[in-house]
Amino acid sequence: MNGFRRAAGVWACCWAVGCGPADLAPTDAPVPTQTALDSPALPSLDSTPLDSTPLDSTPLDSTPLEPLDRPVVTPGVARVQEPADAGPGALVRVREFHPNGRLFTERSERLGESGSSTRVGPMKTWFENGQLRCEGAYDDEGKLGGHWRYFDERGVLLREGDFASGLREGDWVEYHANGRKRYEGLLHRGQNEGPWKYWHENGQLMAEGSFLNNAREGAWRFFDEQGAPDARFTGLYQNNERVR
Numbered sequence: 001m002n003g004f005r006r007a008a009g010v011w012a013c014c015w016a017v018g019c020g021p022a023d024l025a026p027t028d029a030p031v032p033t034q035t036a037l038d039s040p041a042l043p044s045l046d047s048t049p050l051d052s053t054p055l056d057s058t059p060l061d062s063t064p065l066e067p068l069d070r071p072v073v074t075p076g077v078a079r080v081q082e083p084a085d086a087g088p089g090a091l092v093r094v095r096e097f098h099p100n101g102r103l104f105t106e107r108s109e110r111l112g113e114s115g116s117s118t119r120v121g122p123m124k125t126w127f128e129n130g131q132l133r134c135e136g137a138y139d140d141e142g143k144l145g146g147h148w149r150y151f152d153e154r155g156v157l158l159r160e161g162d163f164a165s166g167l168r169e170g171d172w173v174e175y176h177a178n179g180r181k182r183y184e185g186l187l188h189r190g191q192n193e194g195p196w197k198y199w200h201e202n203g204q205l206m207a208e209g210s211f212l213n214n215a216r217e218g219a220w221r222f223f224d225e226q227g228a229p230d231a232r233f234t235g236l237y238q239n240n241e242r243v244r
Helices: none
Strands: 079-082 091-097 103-111 117-126 132-138 144-151 157-164 167-175 181-188 191-199 205-212 215-222 235-238
Touching: none
Parallel strands: none
Antiparallel strands: 079 091, 091 103, 103 117, 117 132, 132 144, 144 157, 157 167, 167 181, 181 191, 191 205, 205 215, 215 235
16 A cells, blocks of 8 residues: 555545434545546446435434433434533533444534534444444544444445545545455545556456546556456546547
8 A cells, every 4th residue: 555655646424324424424536437438437436335325214313302311222212322411512422223222323422502513533333233334533523534444234344544624535445345355546635646456356457557636647557357458448548538
């Protein structure tokens, strides 16, 4: 990964109930759209990213609760806050639960006026089967910050990397479902920047090259699933278009 940090520039979960801020987290940086003369679209993140998939038609955070005399861990309880009687400005521990009683999410919030709150500090979310879904942290402004990791329901790591002020920043890696790397590259403010590599699901290198301002720039090489060079798309790119 150190090679990515030498790249020019620097690079780029979920709902109020899951792995992100109250609003949707920044969408995953897509591979720029291709033209007919360009290379085929490289594998980006899932067409329906984790960040945009609600876990329930009724977000748990929106479920009203009666005031609690003390925190109670009860199956079906949507939200438990400690301390329950904290007022504006207080930092509280929040836990939410799946209908089967298993822990759904655990985080800290700073309470504001009129029932508002800001997520701060570490955050974890779990699937209903108990597997960790994602983990990371929020900065003091309630934006995604630091290192985040995302998993599927089997516990397989899907992607990991850092956020800064709510945008993906630095080295990011995504994996195929079989655990092999899918892509590896550098982002700056959520945009592709610098060297990138993509792999087929069988582990063969699919493509490698560099981005400048979220567009392919310079020499790119492409390979098929058997590792043979693909001369149709390999070449020199300028502003995301192959020029020769």
